[in-house]
Amino acid sequence: MTLTGATPHGEVHEPNEFGYKSFSLGEFHFSRDEYFAYVRWPTGHHVMSADAFLRALQRDVAWEFFYGIVNFDGVVGTVNHYGTVDLFAGRYNDAYRRAELDHVENIETPVIKATFAAILSDWTNEGFDPFASPEETGSAFGPKNGDNDAAITRHRVTAQRMVSLPGDEPLRNDDNGHPVNRMFADVDQDEPEVYAEPGFEAEVGSFNLFAYLSRSPVTWNPSVVSVCRESLYCPTTEEYILPIIHGNDRAEWFVQLSDEITWDVEDRDTGRKRAKVVMKAGDVAAMPSDIRHQGYSPKRSMLLVWENASLKIPQLISSGQFPTQPVDF
Numbered sequence: 001m002t003l004t005g006a007t008p009h010g011e012v013h014e015p016n017e018f019g020y021k022s023f024s025l026g027e028f029h030f031s032r033d034e035y036f037a038y039v040r041w042p043t044g045h046h047v048m049s050a051d052a053f054l055r056a057l058q059r060d061v062a063w064e065f066f067y068g069i070v071n072f073d074g075v076v077g078t079v080n081h082y083g084t085v086d087l088f089a090g091r092y093n094d095a096y097r098r099a100e101l102d103h104v105e106n107i108e109t110p111v112i113k114a115t116f117a118a119i120l121s122d123w124t125n126e127g128f129d130p131f132a133s134p135e136e137t138g139s140a141f142g143p144k145n146g147d148n149d150a151a152i153t154r155h156r157v158t159a160q161r162m163v164s165l166p167g168d169e170p171l172r173n174d175d176n177g178h179p180v181n182r183m184f185a186d187v188d189q190d191e192p193e194v195y196a197e198p199g200f201e202a203e204v205g206s207f208n209l210f211a212y213l214s215r216s217p218v219t220w221n222p223s224v225v226s227v228c229r230e231s232l233y234c235p236t237t238e239e240y241i242l243p244i245i246h247g248n249d250r251a252e253w254f255v256q257l258s259d260e261i262t263w264d265v266e267d268r269d270t271g272r273k274r275a276k277v278v279m280k281a282g283d284v285a286a287m288p289s290d291i292r293h294q295g296y297s298p299k300r301s302m303l304l305v306w307e308n309a310s311l312k313i314p315q316l317i318s319s320g321q322f323p324t325q326p327v328d329f
């Protein structure tokens with residue numbers, strides 16, 4: 001494995017014959033044509049479909065490299081060290097490791113974030129929204145055609161207080177531009193009635209989470225709706241395939257709120273298959289901290305992702321002070 005020393009800087013190169021710029025980060029090089037994204041490093045090269053690449057890249061940028069590992073597929077991805085990021089090829093792939101073809105560069109977070117954001121902006125064509133389900137967006141393919149910066153720079157709305165309390169964002173509704181998604185037409189839109197003691201009107205709140213989620217225009221994008229110290233409730237709506245294979249650095253809990261998702265669960269470091277988990281509405285699963293997973297949702301579904309955001313957890317797990325699974329039955 002090669003591990004470079006100094007933090008590399010991103011470089012941008014002139015557009016190719018298809019109109020797309022190429023980019024370098026240290027010894028990694030990224031380019032695209034009409035159908036594919038190409039990644040090169042000193043000991044190898046890799047190709048991915050442009051739409052899958054952009055869907056993964058969109059999440060890595062928007063989530064600030066997320067918890068642990070974001071695998072774009074079985075070969076390339078990033079590891080978040082919360083301040084710096086490893087950009088890797090083959091690092092979590094047993095065959096690449098054995099053949100010593102893997103490559104890792106450790107990069108300051110703002111540097112890799114700026115380059116990734118520039119790739120995402122240049123390679124995303126008008127009409128393609130990497131956060132949308134495939135049925136609800138245009139094509140990622142073809143020669144360069146405009147951009148979709150409005151979609152790719154959208155921010156998740158982070159709750160300042162519990163959703164529904166004064167001072168937080170207004171609840172989504174038809175009037176403020178958040179229609180119910182086509183697949184959630186049957187979701188009850190009634191809001192709960194709250195009768196607070198006089199003087200407590202600003203502190204007691206309640207809202208219909210199903211109605212709220214039924215209006216989400218994006219897929220596979222957990223959003224914080226409540227914070228209790230380091231415990232984050234991050235519900236999300238899912239359709240088609242989670243565009244990344246997430247390698248955990250902590251356990252996370254899934255509560256399947258509606259419909260059904262199938263999860264492929266693999267060993268985090270080698271990609272060896274570990275389990276297939278079919279979650280139906282009402283099912284709860286704890287994903288251990290030594291796995292990676294990718295979900296498949298044939299119909300748009302609602303999932304609650306429950307995370308503990310503590311910065312201490314990865315170290316407690318890697319030093320063996322915390323178990324990899326959060327519960328023993």
Ligand code: PHB
Pocket residue numbers: 219220221222236238242246252303305
């Ligand atoms: C996860 O990796 O746990 C994850 C990511 C995005 C989602 C759901 C789950 O939408």
Ligand code: FE
Pocket residue numbers: 246247248252293
């Ligand atoms: Fe995960």
